Amino acid sequence: MPDPDTLHDRPSAAELVIAVREYLEQDVMPATEGRIAFHARVAANVLGIVERELILGATQAAEERARLVELLGHEGTIRDLTIELAKSIRAGDWDSRQAEVLPCVRAAVRAKLEVANPNYLPTEEEK
């Protein structure tokens, strides 16, 4: 769906990334071998990450901020709140409250995997 809030022409950023990924997969990979073909596949996978982040990133950020604000009890940027959480885990502040902190950390990691490598997440039957 076209972004209602952009001044740029189609193809969108995501669509351009898809075009480059398809070029790597369909033209470069079959025409090369060894190291170059391997790196072309890695590069195509990297562009897959960029595509998913362009599509999911904004929603994921809002959800993550809400989770952290709820857990830590105050406002902040995702980065500042995550730094605070990491430091307090290291200090042992959550040792007796694992049940509170684990679901929050797991949700963040799940969101990162939905972008970085969605195939890594267990499917419904595997759960």
Added chain:
Amino acid sequence: MARIRIDEEHCAAACSRHFGSDATIANLRRLSGGASRETWSFDAMVADGPPQELVLRRDPGSSIGGTDRSTEFHLLRAAHSAGVPVPEVRFLLSEADGMGAGFVMERIAGETIPRKILRDEQYERARGLLTSQCGEIAAQIHAISLDDLPALPVQNARTQINQYRAVLDGFGEPHPAFELGLRWLDERAPTNAEEPRLVHGDFRNGNFIVDENGIKSVLDWDLAHLGDPVEDLGWLCVKSWRFGNSDLPVGGFGTAKELLDTYAAISETAVDEEQLRYWEVFGTLKWGVICELQGFTHLNGLVRSVELAALGRRVAEMEWDLLELLDA
């Protein structure tokens, strides 16, 4: 620093110098794999002898942790003398070779790509042998006398936990999942009353050269140190090294019981599943930190590479596995 070129001319000069006889080089090519070290394959014709099939292993930039190439060279030599299946080393590069830090060793034929080892029909028989061979070879490595080894750091669980915290702080990126893992590992760190042993440090599917009869050679001694030998067994079971065969913890080819039984029979050291699990959790965290380190090796310009950049985003996989293990 002048950019180093690896070409036939430099390789020929190095081989002539170290073999003490005129050498010509053919079939020089860079091998894929090995995100942190460069490996090159070439054939050397020295005097009237048969062509020697060789591999050059070198640091692409300055070192990003792990041992230096000279230490790895001497380690391989010690392992070879102790009967561990490793490539025989030929010579260490010197300043005059102009190819940076590295060494040349014999090229062993066989397969290292884990997915082929786990799936190709050719290795069906080998797959039945790999687990007990891993137990045997690990026991051999852990039995090497420390007197025969180059100087290596002692790194038990707690020293490494502190190192990983320092590494993570150095990058400045917060990782709550890693912190949960580090806390868990710190609380349960083994005290290791016994003397430290040689730990390979990267003993896993992907670093074994395999043929129809199983393991021919153990590669990549870059992370070797002295410490708790169970670290090698736990690392071998980390989920990433099962390459999709998740229900076979040992490299995607075997069970923990078979590994521990073989290891106990040869080393006369009983390892229980709880110890193994500790080092599997540890290994999962270690691999996560290495992925981040490799991402930053790209970001800070030490080695620009799309492969390293991609590893930065694999961190989430290890965070996921870590949380699964802690929750179990």
